[in-house]
Amino acid sequence: MTPPTKFLLDEDAIPTHWVNVLGELPGDPLPPLSPRTGQPAGPDDLTPIFPMGLIAQEVSPEPEIAIPDPVRDAYRLWRPTPLYRARRFEQALDTPARIFYKYEGVSPAGSHKPNTAVAQAYENAQAGIRKLCTETGAGQWGSALAFACTLFGLECEVFMVGSSYDQKPYRRSMMQTWGATVHRSPSERTEAGRSQASHPTGSLGIAISEAVEVAAHDPDCNYALGSVLNHVMLHQTVIGQEALAQLELAEAEPDVLVGCVGGGSNFAGLIFPFLRAGRDVRIVAAEPAACPTLTRGVYGYDYGDTVGMTPLMPMYTLGHDFVPPPVHAGGLRYHGDAPMVCTLVRSGRVEPRAYKQNETFEAAVRFARSEGIIPAPEPAHAIRAVIEEAYAAREAGEERTILFGLCGHGNFDLAAYDAYLAGELQDPEFSEAELEAALAALPEAPAIA
């Protein structure tokens, strides 16, 4: 009998709770600070743009938080997602390593983002909100939120980072098909956008400023963030919980977990349940060399957006002014990272690695030609790291087990594959002087020991 290629769970195995590791992270928890007062942020800093249900999740010390039934019902449209054993990829790499991947590309939006989008749309609809406003990089978050809003009867307005808007017109069409309104950011619609007209390629930071501005001025409209915040990490823990159950079916115990990190949510969603379960496993975070937050950033308080409207968060940052060069992994072009993930990097629990664009596409094409699925440019970074781990296992002559998060498909990223296959893909570099300037412009805030 042929051993199985994928490990499936029934709908009743969709997790009933999210896993909250906030209380068990290394070090003392650091509060976000109000951008107005510099003091720990209170409800007043959050209630204009978030519903109380999500604020409660953001600060909750509870180790588990129940998933509301309507959210779990929405999850049924695509969850549980499959766990694959990458047998053909292992063969292609000629490695003794056993490689597994948890595939989130089966969601209607094609990534892990709907895991939190439906949870956020639900809480806002419960709070009587009429519209959600957000930013999107590669378009994966924006399309996830557009999809979630149509399920819960909300309007949706999206500010899409200029470079991605130009490279990925079909992500825009997808959002519109689900009924959303989409603006190219920086836009003329907001003060924040108009102030950033000199950065026409845009950035996640700018687009966040625009969306927050709209939400802050319209009482019927809230803001939704696709990463970084604690409650987003929380919602994504369905990924790792399912993966634990599926690895049990596969009778496998991972030695290494690998994920890509932009804001950190797919990474956190995969690894937090393994931390909760106390698994003795190495953890690798892969990021772009063009936006090397974890490997080149400083650890300190910074704004989540470019203009400085959000609370100050304790994280690795390249400076909220930093505008990364336009790599195709738009979802990884963010100056900061989730505070919860940063804490783990700072303590040494998570090992960060940065990769150049071409080496990630080389990895992605090798993967596509053996496993079939064409990965999004973001998880291509994880695949690059997996190849390194697989070769290391071969050199050590060890049968190591690797699990990585394949957080989305690349159906909307084929222009980038085109460029790679034509030998025309760049490895864009940021200017060291610009990075230095952005780091020098960090806001005044208490130093972190």
Added chain:
Amino acid sequence: MTPPTKFLLDEDAIPTHWVNVLGELPGDPLPPLSPRTGQPAGPDDLTPIFPMGLIAQEVSPEPEIAIPDPVRDAYRLWRPTPLYRARRFEQALDTPARIFYKYEGVSPAGSHKPNTAVAQAYENAQAGIRKLCTETGAGQWGSALAFACTLFGLECEVFMVGSSYDQKPYRRSMMQTWGATVHRSPSERTEAGRSQASHPTGSLGIAISEAVEVAAHDPDCNYALGSVLNHVMLHQTVIGQEALAQLELAEAEPDVLVGCVGGGSNFAGLIFPFLRAGRDVRIVAAEPAACPTLTRGVYGYDYGDTVGMTPLMPMYTLGHDFVPPPVHAGGLRYHGDAPMVCTLVRSGRVEPRAYKQNETFEAAVRFARSEGIIPAPEPAHAIRAVIEEAYAAREAGEERTILFGLCGHGNFDLAAYDAYLAGELQDPEFSEAELEAALAALPEAPAIA
């Protein structure tokens, strides 16, 4: 407890055999005719472009044909595919009907086409063939074959219908990512292509001529067809077999089966196992009004391609010269239909219906906004028919059960959704004079009683 949304099967439920209904279709089987002699086609007409393994399947009277292990192993990359209960769509339509759909969009290529692509690549690799050559309309078949060729170590060359090549550049990139070479058809590479330069939008018929010409002149290269032929229908029967098992899990018995028909393979793959099982079910075939083969064509012998290189097949046809206007459902722009499907239409067992482009997109957007998945333009035709059936059930006050084939996602068709949402989508019509001329140019062949 919430009732389930989707019905999954484990990998060991992937069918072990294909279902061959050739011997149980209505009427006497009609042989294909040689284009050279007008007599029943013999092996000489097929061996230059097909391996013996597939020729044997093409003419086999056996009721079941075993699926080779390496093909079943390749199926594990995405099969069994999910069966969904469209609960949110039912609600949106306010219908007492229970609507199920079998979703083939989870394959790496995003459609049902890999079901036959891997079977064909395997048989050719077994026969020592080095390269496969084919045509593609919307790009779904070409990308499926490119994917299959990379799994079995074959080269792949694809002639892509001009209008789709222009509308869907990312389908081309997808094929190239899997290592294939892609030409815009009509191309300069073949005599057939050069002779059709006056039809720059191309057609499936022209692209077939080009691919067959290349295969016929290169002994290391065979041709692969993505639809129409008996062995292609055969390979697709994994769809209906799984659906039968999944409906049993759902404790449902369908009253109506609905599929879209271009060449007929996804339709046949869904319905043949229900015919074999003797189910008392109505069957509806949905096609585009712009290429209304089943509803406006004549039943007779015609070439499968435009130039007249293939055997003559008994089928409904608009004439091999007919060039349908460029609707977005490129996979349905074919002048003929599978002989096995045509037999069922002719006998009255299958009811054909034709739909205009805009009404199919209206249906697809309603579906996307309730179920999430954005359908390809081809199955949008089936969804249009499903809406009619759901309304009919409401008018009759009956809880009818409808199963339809959602044979692919629309991730590469968003330019068409864009046009629809902007109110700019056409309902292109063919010229009646051109249809008349194409029908007058049918080849001389025995009349069919």
